[in-house]
Amino acid sequence: MKILVADDDELARVGLSLTLKKWGYEVITCGDGRQALAHLNDPDGAQIAILDWMMPEIDGPEVCQLVREHNIEAYRYLILLTSRDSKDDVIAGLSAGADDYLVKPFNPMELKVRIRAGRRIIDLQNELIQARNILRTNATTDSLTGVWNRLKTMESLNVELTRARREGTSVGVMMLDIDFFKQVNDTFGHLTGDAVLRETASRMRELLRPYDFIGRFGGEEFIVVVPGVTAQEAMVQGERLRMAVGATTIDTADGFVGVTISVGVSLFEPSRDGGLALEGVLEQADQALYASKANGRDRVTLYEPTPAGNA
Ligand SMILES: [Mg+2]
Numbered sequence: 093m094k095i096l097v098a099d100d101d102e103l104a105r106v107g108l109s110l111t112l113k114k115w116g117y118e119v120i121t122c123g124d125g126r127q128a129l130a131h132l133n134d135p136d137g138a139q140i141a142i143l144d145w146m147m148p149e150i151d152g153p154e155v156c157q158l159v160r161e162h163n164i165e166a167y168r169y170l171i172l173l174t175s176r177d178s179k180d181d182v183i184a185g186l187s188a189g190a191d192d193y194l195v196k197p198f199n200p201m202e203l204k205v206r207i208r209a210g211r212r213i214i215d216l217q218n219e220l221i222q223a224r225n226i227l228r229t230n231a232t233t234d235s236l237t238g239v240w241n242r243l244k245t246m247e248s249l250n251v252e253l254t255r256a257r258r259e260g261t262s263v264g265v266m267m268l269d270i271d272f273f274k275q276v277n278d279t280f281g282h283l284t285g286d287a288v289l290r291e292t293a294s295r296m297r298e299l300l301r302p303y304d305f306i307g308r309f310g311g312e313e314f315i316v317v318v319p320g321v322t323a324q325e326a327m328v329q330g331e332r333l334r335m336a337v338g339a340t341t342i343d344t345a346d347g348f349v350g351v352t353i354s355v356g357v358s359l360f361e362p363s364r365d366g367g368l369a370l371e372g373v374l375e376q377a378d379q380a381l382y383a384s385k386a387n388g389r390d391r392v393t394l395y396e397p398t399p400a401g402n403a
Pocket residue numbers: 099100101144145146147
């Protein structure tokens with residue numbers, strides 16, 4: 093574990109870092125508060141810091157205060173070193189955001205147990221962050237395929253449509269469905285069906301650009317969103333997805349299983365569809381998907397608006 097030692101007194105700095113290294117810590121040192129602050133505000137910075145009270149540039153309590161204001165995710169456990177020990181100073185230091193303080197000259201054993209207390213706090217907080225991240229992933233991801241779940245996909249699509257309206261750009265929305273998927277399940281069972289779903293999602297995901305996204309809409313149905321494309325580009329992307337899924341069979345525990353997908357493409361353009369909400373965009377993609385199914389499956393169809401006056 094890394095510890096930052098910030099003290100303008102070189103002798104004190106070197107002595108303290110020797111002690112900490114002897115205890116097995118990796119030590120980073122600096123001689124003023126500005127450097128200490130920069131280090132602590134770096135996401136990869138030490139999580140424990142021993143800060144001298146009186147330092148050039150920025151003093152110890154102010155470093156504490158500024159670190160708290162920056163509010164970096166991983167907790168910083170801050171110990172102030174002071175030669176002052178009046179109650180007022182201690183209160184000032186702690187209310188500036190320090191977790192603990194030591195009065196110089198300090199007893200090394202006292203320092204050791206205080207650092208240990210800091211480590212406990214940091215370990216607990218890191219575990220909390222990890223647990224929260226797992227919850228977050230579970231709340232946004234489809235556990236079978238690893239792509240986004242329906243809720244997260246809808247939220248993100250909404251964000252994309254809003255952005256497109258604001259910036260006057262387009263959004264390609266594709267509804268995709270594995271053809272005759274029920275037969276896969278009926279023939280091979282659900283485990284193989286699950287393997288097919290996973291591999292289908294994985295093949296499609298590999299083809300996406302960094303700003304595209306894919307979600308599982310339910311059952312064997314997926315949504316792929318490709319922002320900033322023309323209708324033709326969206327169709328090309330749909331074709332690539334269709335080929336990636338259908339070109340080679342999928343290796344499962346029951347042997348090789350071949351599936352194809354049908355794709356419906358809708359292009360959202362604010363100039364044309366400015367008033368269209370999320371449901372309208374999905375409805376169009378769904379109609380195009382239905383056309384793909386009706387025309388023999390394993391194909392990509394672009395939604396064509398009904399000519400005006402013909403509705
Ligand atoms: Mg000093």
